[in-house]
Amino acid sequence: MIFNTFTKIIRLTPSGRGAVASILLHGSDALDILKRHWTGQELRVIDQPLFGRFRLEMIGQNEEIVVHVSSRNEIEIHSHGGEMVVSAIESTLIRDGACSVSWQEFFCAGETQRDLALRLLPFAPTEYTAQILLDQFNGALNRECAEIEKIENETVKRQRLNRLKENAETGKHLVNPFRVVLAGASNAGKSSLFNAILGFQRSIVNVIAGTTRDVVSYSTALDGFPVTFYDTAGFRETQIELEQQGIERSRQSIANADLLVWVVDLTVPETEQPVVPNIENLLLCFNKIDLTDSDNSGDWEKQTVSEKSITVSATTGQGLETLLEHIIHCLVPNPPKPLEAVPLEAAAFNETSL
Ligand SMILES: Nc1nc2c(ncn2[C@@H]2O[C@H](COP(=O)(O)OP(=O)(O)O)[C@@H](O)[C@H]2O)c(=O)[nH]1
Ligand SMILES: [Mg+2]
Missing domain, CATH: 3.30.1360.120 (Probable tRNA modification gtpase trme; domain 1)
Structure with missing residues (x-):
């Protein structure tokens, strides 16, 4: 008012x-x-x-x-x-x-789904997200709401409403990328994985622990969705102030992540590893499988909150495709189908993204 x-x-x-x-x-x-x-x-x-x-x-x-x-x-x-x-x-x-x-x-103020879809369309980073926005411009949500209203069976009605809710979460990332943060112990291979995922040497990789100090990011697309990957400083005890600042930034990145990929070095005994954060949106990534005879990641899984894990080698590329599939599945378990309603929320598209 x-x-x-x-x-x-x-x-x-x-x-x-x-x-x-x-x-x-x-x-x-x-x-x-x-x-x-x-x-x-x-x-x-x-x-x-x-x-x-x-x-x-x-x-x-x-x-x-x-x-x-x-x-x-x-x-x-x-x-x-x-x-x-x-x-x-x-x-x-x-x-x-x-x-x-x-x-x-x-x-x-008073902007309709149709107006918002049109406003966002020029910023769609991929053909897939542009198509979703076009579908919304063409009234997908109105059609779905009209259909839901007619449904008499309460269970079916609820299912359709839940699906709208699920798609609304996806709708927040048609322009703004998902944030996927690679974190874990120093030398676990975060920077190597980051580079392997992106296909070029964006982050410095070195045997010396504490090499990555600032948060390095790069945006790409996975299955048509915009995703920004963040490579962070490794967690370890350090007296070096610059590195401590880097670790603090890692913590902040984790707090803002849509998905945390926690990288574990399979060659380091579990007792010498930092504690895995107890958060829901976490994917455990066991790295350096090429250096071990046996994949002992199974023992780890039992002790962590996450059911989701994957074993890879950043060096040989083993498991990388599956890792990317896991990542996108965690972010968007059921991607919208053509012509499906995806509710858009103006507040999700802040000034910085447009
Ligand atoms: N053999 C092998 N070495 C790896 C793998 N991933 C990383 N490394 C090595 O481990 C060291 C630390 O890697 P880096 O990516 O800098 O680790 P970060 O500190 O977690 O970013 C480097 O010498 C890498 O070459 C892997 O999958 N296999
Ligand atoms: Mg690094």
Whole structure:
């Protein structure tokens, strides 16, 4: 309700340094509010800029501004780009009853699935995700909702609704990639695996433990879904501050991961390995199978929370295809079929991804 009744202030230019900042004042009181603080050319609806000064009551100063009054309800204010000036103008307008909203909130309010699908379409990273968005643009969700409404059997109805819920999760990643984090002990072979998955040497691989310190990432597609892989610093006790910072970043990456691939070196005794994180979205990856006579990963499995595990060799490539299949299966167990409804949620597509 608030959104509809108040005059809104929308920042059109991003925060940060800029010569000029632009603010949109939108709502039935826009012209009246501005008039209270304005001295300069007569404020009226006219298709040309008007020059004047904005009185910043709080700091007792006048700021030179240029405005464009498209209508009584819609005024663009252009001022000096400094954050202090923009904030002071905003605060003054807020004190007069306007409220500040983000450009996404303002421009996307009331956006339908069809509008959202169309807005996202140019950003679809693969043909498959573009096809899903096109299906939504063509009304897949409306059709599905109409069909569900007609179903009388409660169990079937619930199944169809659950499927929509499942697809809504997938819908969050039609543009924003899934985040897959490779983590584990130092020297387990995370960087080697990362490079093997991507098919080129993105991360430095070395026998010296603690080589990877920053989080290295690379985006690709798996079965048509966008996925960003993150190679992280290995977990081990260290006095080196830079490495400690790297390990802290690894922890943060794990916290934000859609899937954690925990890499274990099969040649190192289990007692010398760091504890596997107790999280749900985890895939255990036993590496260096080429160096061991027997695959003893089975013993490990019993002691971990994860049912899902895979044995590979980053060096020979053994098991890599299966690893990728496991990864995509964990992320999207049942991918949407052609023409299926995939609910889209505007909030899932933040500013950085578009
Ligand atoms: N034989 C063999 N060596 C591997 C394998 N994976 C990694 N290594 C070696 O293990 C060492 C540590 O690898 P690296 O990828 O840097 O480990 P990280 O610290 O986990 O990133 C390097 O000498 C790699 O060549 C593998 O599957 N087989
Ligand atoms: Mg590494």
